[in-house]
Amino acid sequence: MQHTDKIAFLGLGRMGAPMARRLLAAGHPLTVWNRTAAKAGALAAEGAVAAARPADAVRDADVVITMLTGPDALTEVADAVLPALRAGAHWVEMSTVGPAAVHALAARLDGRATLVDAPVMGSTDRAATGRLGILAGGETEGVAHVLAHLGTVTRTGPTGSGAALKLVANTAALGGVALVAEALRLADALGLDEDTARTALAAGPLTGAVARAFAGDAHFATALAVKDLRLATGAVRLPAVRAALAQYARAAEDPALAAADLSRAAARIRTHA
Template sequence: MQKIAFLGLGRMGAPMARRLLGAGHPLTVWNRTAARAAPLAAEGAAVAATPAGAVRDADVVITMLSGPEALAAVADAAVPALRPGTHWIDMSTVGPVAVRDLAARLGTGATLVDAPVMGSTDRAATGGLRILAGGEADGVAGVLGRLGEVSRTGPPGTGAALKLVLNAAAVGGVALVAESLRLADALGLDDTVARRALADGPLGGAVARAFAEGVHFRTGLAVKDLALATGTARLPALEAVLEQYRTAGVPDADISAAADRIRTGSIA
C-alpha cells in the first residue's frame, strides 16, 4: 500500500483522507488549522506539524486546498522534502496556470497529476466523486479509484481546465435558476409549478442543486472558481454571475443560500 501524505482537511479533504485511511493506506495528514486533524489522528492517521514533515516519507502526496495561493504556499514548504519519484496529486480547484506553476516547482523529481473532483461532501464520504485526471495517472490509479470514478482528460493541466468549465456551468446554472424563479414570482406564478417546470427542462440539474440539502459548496469557493474562469477568457454572462455571488453576502454558506438571495433580491 502506497504511503500517502494528505494536505488540506477541509469539508472535502477530511472525508477523502478518511476513505484512504479506511482502505489501509499508511496516512500522514497536515492541515493549516491543526485541530481539524484530530478526528483522523484518533482513527490512526499520523499528524505532521508542517507540509514538509508530512511528505518526507510519502509515495503519494495529495493536496486538497482552497485555491492557487494556498497551493503555492504549501508547495514552497513541501517540495524540498520530497523523495525522488514521488507522485503528487493536486485535487484542488486552482486552474491550469497554478498546475503549470506547481509542475515547474516539482521539476523532474516528481510526477504531477492534476485531478480535481466533481461532487460535494456526500460523495467524498462514499467514494462517489467524479475525478478529472490530467497527466500520467497510471501510477496512482489505485489511490484515485478509492475516491471515485476517474475520467482521463489528457495532458497535464487539462483536468484543472475542465474543472473550471464544469464549475462555471454548474454555478452559473444555479444563479440562472434563481433569477428565473424571481421572474416567476414577479409574474405571479405558483412556486411549485414554476420549480417543477424548470426541473423538467434543460436546467434540471441546476434546479436540484439550487435547493439541495445536506451538501456544502461555499459561495466563497464559487466566487474563486468564477474569478479563475473569467480571468481566462471574456465571459460577460459569467462576469455578471460572479458579481451576483460576490454581492450575495454569504461567503461561508452553501451556494443554495446565495441562490435564495439572488432570487429574492436581498443581496448586499
C-alpha cells in the first residue's frame, strides 16, 4: 500500500473528528460517515467526501477505521458495512469495545479483510496533534503508515489484545478517579483543607488519577466510563471496580452528567454518598 490509500473513517465524535482531520491533512483520500450527518460537514468542507451510509463510505476503501461509542454501535455498523467491504481491505477498529467484540468482528470477517484492533490512549488534544498512544493487536504492517499520523503504536500481541489492554488501562484509570473523589470526601468529613489534601494525594501513588479528577482540558463522557466499566465487570469478578461502576452509573442518571467529562462525575462522587 502507498501513502495515498483510500480511507473510510466511520464515527466523527470528539475523538474521531480530529483523528480523521489528521489523515485528511496527510493527503489520504478520505470518505467519512457519522450517524449524525451534520458532524461530517466540517470535514467535507475541508476536502473529505461525506457518505450517506456506512456501506457507501467503505465500498472503495483500502483502509476502514471505526471510532464508535461501543460494542452495539460496532455491531450495527458491521451489519451495514460487511456486504460492501472490499476483499483485501484493512479494518482498523479504534473504539473501546473490549476483546469479545473484536473477536466477534474477526469471526464475521473470516479472513476477507485484515483486522487490527487499535484503541487509543489520550484525549482530544492528543488526537488533534497526532500524539495518541495506540494499542495495536494483530498484524499492523499494512496500516503502520496510516497509524503513524495518529500517534505512537505499541504492539500488544494477537488480534483482541489491543482491546483487552485498553480495557485494563481504562478500568485502572476510572477506578483511580473514583477513589480520589472518595478520598477527598473523607478529607472533607475530617475537616481538612482541600488544597492540602489534594496536594498530598497528588504527591502519592495516585498522581495521575488526581490530575484526571480535576482535568479541565479533556473530555471523556461519564456515560463512556459506565460503558467501559460494565465491559470490565462483565469479563471477570471485580468487586472494587463494580463499586466504582455503581458510583459512575448513579452520576450518569443525570443526563447532563452522563454527557459531561468524568471530572464532573468525580465531583458528584465526592459530594454524594
